[in-house]
Amino acid sequence: MTDALETAHKKEISCTNCGAPIEYIEGESVLTCGFCGTTSMLAGFDKIVKVEAHYVLPAKKQKPEIRVSVMEWMKQGWLKAADLADQASFSKFDGIVLPFWVVKSQAKTYWSGKNRRSRTVGSGDNRRTETYWEPTSGQFSEEYNWSVYAREKPDEIWGLDALNPGGKSVQADWGKFFMGLGMGSRASGKSNLLDGKEKFDLEKIPEMKIINGQITQDRAEQKSRNDMLNLHRQIADKKATTITDCDTTVDIIGVDLVYVPMWELAYTYKGKSYRVLANGNSGEVITGEAPVGKWDKVVVLAIIMTILGAILGLIAHFGDVSEMWIGTGIAGGIGAGYALWTAMFSKG
């Protein structure tokens, strides 16, 4: 957010609880009083509603603990550069408190589709393989505490996608190396921002900047519903070769507004910048970008080339085992050599 944006279109209402003035920017609709901590929601013209289900995750972890937690994160995990924790230097370390609507819900999906199968028919010289389609169907159901960031532009804060399934909790950076194929990145699972929630109190998030919400409860429900429909469609798509029907119902059980302390970090490693987002209540890293180690690239490329070599060997000399292994060895060697060269002489 720029200062220009903050000074433009400033408005003011009186707190529904203590009457103190609350300043806000046009477009913001979920406002927290800086004096008593009461949160009000602007619902349409001149209509102000007090938000009852209003919580906070206390800022239990401060800068030193977050630093330790991020360093630990750098040391763990497959394919991260081995010297990351030693070489990384932090260039950004900001703590802010962000508003989220957490939509407790159950999503149930019925799907049907077809699987491609093959079978052998005939006998003797007429033996052949034919493919056919087999109908299939099923259902699955999931409970979520779906997090919706209460701002119009969720991208203002990097990494919030990782709070819900469908995002990424680790984003591996392979640099110019083209054969990473998404390895080393990890999909995010379910998280629950209501874990450890307490009644809202400004003293539980001392000296941190609080961001007001812009999205009202109705819109948050709508957004979470759409996100869950999309996620379930993606899950259903993997259940059969083709999906012909996919019907998801979302039951919303409850909606809470929770303010979460978060740490936005950036660090540089070998001249390149990477981002990390951490939870200021649990200290956990929510998501982060990490460079892949150069030796990992060497190993991965050697393995890929070996497999390619084996396949080529099989195609070229089907049946001749010894020649296949010679092909494999040559391809693996070339691959390892190339990978080594890439690792040593290219940046990132």
Ligand SMILES: [Zn+2]
């Ligand atoms: Zn107040």
